[in-house]
Amino acid sequence: MTYEKVNELNLKDTELRLGLPGTEQAKEEQEVSCVRSNKRQLQSDNEEESTPPTKTQIVGWPPVRSYRKNNNSVSYVKVSMDGAPYLRKIDLKTYKNYPELLKALENMFKFTIGEYSEREGYKGSGVIPTYEDKDGDWMLVGDVPWDMFSSSCKRLRIMKGSDALALDSAL
């Protein structure tokens, strides 16, 4: 499959597949519906376990009932970037901390973010990541502890261009 570049965005970005945004390798297999393939996995699995995220997902393992998983495992939020023609969605639960999240966003939207400091926010690149919290307020990404952020973040907006510059100079 060839991918054309449209509006500077590589269509490969929009290819539907599992895996962290920005990772090049395709994930080995989707959740397997037939346990038979688990058997093959088992026989060859005496060596070192493969590193995440290429490990095949096994049906029904770990043995946690689905209603418990539903509550915790997925937390998709919309991500918009000023100037981008369409929004993206990411699962916040796949990230453990801010650096991981920001790196993923950088890869997804092809930008570089500046240095974060508590006092001055993001300096240097004219790109500012913000999020809308449970109360409907727009906040700067990075101010609160990660856990608090990931449970209260409703959507993300990456500001750039003139809005960001205005904020930059205001701060």
Add this chain to the structure above:
Amino acid sequence: MSEDDEDQSPASDLRSQRPCSPNKSRNCISSSQTFPDHVLENVLENVLQFLDSRCDRNAASLVCKLWWKVEGLTRSEVFIGNCYALSPARLTQRFKRVRSLLLKGKPRFADFNLMPADWGANFAPWVSTMAKAYPWLEKVDLKRMFVTDDDLALLAESFPGFKELILVCCEGFGTSGIAVVANKCRKLKVLDLIESDVTDDEVDWVSCFPEDVTCLESLAFDCVEAPINFKALEALVGRSPLLRKLRLNRFVSLEEVHRLLLLGAPQLTSLGTGSFSRGDQSQQEPPDYAAAFRSCKSVVCLSGFRELMPEYLPAILPVCANLTSLNFSYANISPDMFKPIIHNCHKLQIFWALDSICDEGLQAVAATCKELRELRIFPFDPREDTEGPVSELGLQAISEGCRKLESLLYFCQHMTNAALIAMSHNCPELTVFRLCIMGRLRPDHVTGKAMDEGFGAIVKNCKKLTRLAVSGLLTDQAFRYMGEYGKLIRTLSVAFAGDSDMALRHVLEGCPRLQKLEIRDSPFGDVALRSGMHRYYNMRFVWMSACRLTMGCCKDVARAMPNLVVEVIGSDDDDVNRDYVETLYMYRSLDGPRKDAPQFVTIL
């Protein structure tokens, strides 16, 4: 011993009984019996009615035919551990005056998508048979059954004195079925929907309760994924003076819980707090939640917290000192939020939580909860390769602090033999030990050895152990220990473990009390299966999936044991002639193979 232990056919001399009134009057006589028989029967009835334990009743029924008959007349509570072990007709022929039925359907591994949908365990034939035979039925308690709205409607219409409906891990029905039960069962005391899949039919079932004062003592709907009419709920609580247990779903906000507590807090003994987050009124000043909880003088059991806003968690502090049961397993609580709460829970006996409380949180539990009997730690992130916030450190702490521990369910990424050995010595009261090391085939992460010695110590030293679930890297040696020392084990769960058939043989040739065996993804084959043929009639069921069984061997077993139903369950693209058996599920049955098996089930 359960109901399905009996393999006597219904006595042919059982005369048809005149219908008896609900109170156990001693005047149910069949006039054609001779005088001495009639007196003896009456005496026996008077005596046997005091027998509650089903083990005792099963023993009593084996004394002689008369005792068998009278026991059958006086048993009011029937337990059926496998709905396919007998037919509904046999139940109603054997037991004439049943008030309460406890019925279990699908095997537990069905919870984890290891069994296709529509396998069976339908409640329909049971309810339709009982509708005619047991007009005085009061209680139905179902686990892993498929229940339809029509079944619920039939139930509601057929049993005028119906009092208790408990549905655990059931599916097939929706809020419309619940509405019918609420509306028609005027004597309803208990409506408990627990971990069941309830479809949202957009029916306001809460409004369907009758308008007079209700008999409700327990209402649990925390698993219902549908908004409810809060005004109706408030009114219902207001006219339910006997209500002691109320478990709300996540569509009930903190403000609404606050209002309910103002109405009826002092009587409540068990509260499921719903979402534990604010609704739409986030702009207004929050009411004094702590004051509402302070009025919960009788609450000993707390659960809910489905969408916890952690800043409000301290509101529950006033009830902590009284709590014997606390369920945080839907709340992502960090150690810092958790420690101030648990510090007050000195009386806690049952504690469920997510591993987000970390080893640090478990250490706090160990320091405070000296009365702890049951601990369940669920994974916040149930994947195999995550870091894992709890480990052997938490388990070690618990074993040192909570010496009265009886039941453990623990999900983790890493474990050591040393921690299990310590627990085996520190917690001699353990009856249930279920450890899930989520990374498959993980060895002791300190020594690199298999987890054999750890689990070996558990079976050896915990002499009261009746239920065991193992995980991690295990060789045949672990199973040798289980077979030799697991004298009281009734339930055994195995996944991704063992080296060879010998492992399963050790278990089948040992473990004298083994009743329920569930195995997945382990290298056990025909030799192992054959080695257990002397005991399958004495077991409730055996489940083996993704093992190394062949069709030929399963057919041999089916042929050799005619009262064993041997089901081979395949996936959709299975070729009937394939020799490899994907899933084997076999169980004893008094009434032969079931008639409702779907296409993907082959009964050998």
